[in-house]
Amino acid sequence: MIVELISVGTEILLGNIVNTNAAYLSEKCALLGLSLYYQTVVGDNEERLYETLKTALERSDIVILSGGLGPTQDDLTKETAAKVMGKQLVEDQHSRERIEAYFKNSRSAKITDNNWKQAMVPEGCIVVDNQNGTAPGIIMEDNGKSVILLPGPPNELKPMFEHDIFPYLNQLRPEVIHSVMVKLCGVGESAVETQIRDLIDNQTNPTIATYAKTGEVHLRVTASAADEKEARRLIKPMLKELKNRFGNAIYTMDEHVTLEESVLQMLRGRELTLTTAESLTGGMLSARLTNVPGASEVFRQGYVTYSNRAKRKILDVKKSTLKDYGAVSEKTAKEMAKNGAFITGADVCVALTGVAGPSMQEDKPVGLVYIACSYNNNITVTECHFNGERAKIRESAVVKALTLLRNCILEDGAKN
């Protein structure tokens, strides 16, 4: 079955935003075994959108459009798609009630007349609830073809796709697809690729696809079969082989588990508490940890000690350490981790200090970062050199901190 993506939005054509939705949807379509030959981006322009959708419907079975479902006059994806499919727009009572409830809940935002536009849907379509916004998703079916409309904001599009669109597309296929995401940390992309080249060269069913993330590599193992049980059976030996090859570098085989969640689970299992002491990352590590629901069982507090004075006053880093070695030094990182654990009584403290750029600091190069982990009073420090601009360096440092913490937990387990 052939699927095609149309992203609607002048902001993409102006380069204001990167089209991450297309990458997300493409990955999911690949996973479903759908052939995807074209992605198109078109602006909020009726004529061009009309032509683009018409062309797409001539050459593909399923067309997924994202964006242009907002309440403003610019937003005309739904109107135009309905026109192409020859459908009238009618008010959907259920969507109207949901929009009403949404605004009732958010007392700050006021409902305006144009919000009701979002309750209008093409006649006879499948309406998909939006759990994170006011624009419902829409599926139109005609002549064996499907046109799917999704809201543009990724935080609305992704949950809707996971929850409703993925199952919808899966039941359209003759075979069932099952896949497992194997997530690795602490190994580079090329090292992983070299280690699995033979598996990739000889793959038929299951297949392996590699995805490089900042500081992580994800491997998606996918099998297609008559039923899910058979697909799972096909995947099993491949997962065993990957376990043999990568061992502890694999932190999860659950698609929805993040690195921070896996680390928090390990700490929870050991009844250990965690605190953070951040300089260059300014709270990014604690923000990531607390994005995991229930993090409070393990993580109770964190410190952002951005200035030297804060490092001294809050974390008791010695004046002489800062003077003799600098804030960006192994010794400062160690003291931050050690004292962070001490003053909070936490079992574990992860500390980061470094140069995020754009300028050098203390004559030290941009990208130099020290990460220390105090784990039951044993301190491990690592010196890192990251490439890229400020945001990339900070993100790399956070992932590396989580990986270091994970290694400390694993080593502790090995000792016992």
Next chain:
Amino acid sequence: MIVELISVGTEILLGNIVNTNAAYLSEKCALLGLSLYYQTVVGDNEERLYETLKTALERSDIVILSGGLGPTQDDLTKETAAKVMGKQLVEDQHSRERIEAYFKNSRSAKITDNNWKQAMVPEGCIVVDNQNGTAPGIIMEDNGKSVILLPGPPNELKPMFEHDIFPYLNQLRPEVIHSVMVKLCGVGESAVETQIRDLIDNQTNPTIATYAKTGEVHLRVTASAADEKEARRLIKPMLKELKNRFGNAIYTMDEHVTLEESVLQMLRGRELTLTTAESLTGGMLSARLTNVPGASEVFRQGYVTYSNRAKRKILDVKKSTLKDYGAVSEKTAKEMAKNGAFITGADVCVALTGVAGPSMQEDKPVGLVYIACSYNNNITVTECHFNGERAKIRESAVVKALTLLRNCILEDGAKN
């Protein structure tokens, strides 16, 4: 003049990589005042690429293709584009010498026979040197149309574009475009749209485009004229009108300034220091503030007090407050802000406490957030109700905190 982008590469269609080249090139084209109506992604497939390029040439004056210039057999962008333009491929002596030199320089990589493929160029084209790889860029001109081929790797494409393609395109354009981004906070998208409907309905030159971000709305005002001075003159009355209508809700008219940067600038101008006391956002506010280079002048430290105990121990929130009102309460937020300022000696402290979900807490609903700002010992608190899932609620709370802080600064200015 109309420009169109075609990104060639099966890896984009599989979702293995995000198409950042398209965003980069689109932004540059917008800056050049070129109209860009379509971006297409197509795989390394001759037939589909041929059709896509033909269609693009029918509707656009300039087509920029990226990717598919590598030395392997998969790479067929150059061959296909030459075919569409009716040109033969001939060997370019200069490119051959450059490839030879490139390999001599990089001793690790060995030259193979298929590398010479990269020295073949369409007859009569402009060859553009690649300073960071072996695939030259190519410009073909015919019948008043231009087809531009660029290498896919961003570290090759971007320098080549900056150095050669931008100047080439600049001399082609008939008119100059100038645009200003007007950024607003504290007003919803629909409210903004309602307030400027008349301006949008009557727009010709300049035009206004609306972009909704979490907690913000951006308006791009664009004018086209014979020269930049005239374009600026055309934009001026529109900017004045927007200022009249939105007043202080406009936080900047500089495209590159973020809300956090603008708030930090205001505090720096007043020689005030800032600290943060975060619960549900877990460091996201401080992370955002410290993403701004030079934030350390204003922001020196922050606290993540995730547990009740941390709120008591670190921020001296009263036991009775937590017991009688709960951690998610106006009173707790107030004490966090007041004490945060007191213990650090900072002039300003922003505190957040709330229910990020997925579950209720203290019988309080998901999305309920209290944000307090202690500004020179005057405390303002706001109660918010945010929609969406955990990540969205946390992000909305951070933007709201920045907006509240900004209002406190503005009010202070109004009093003086």
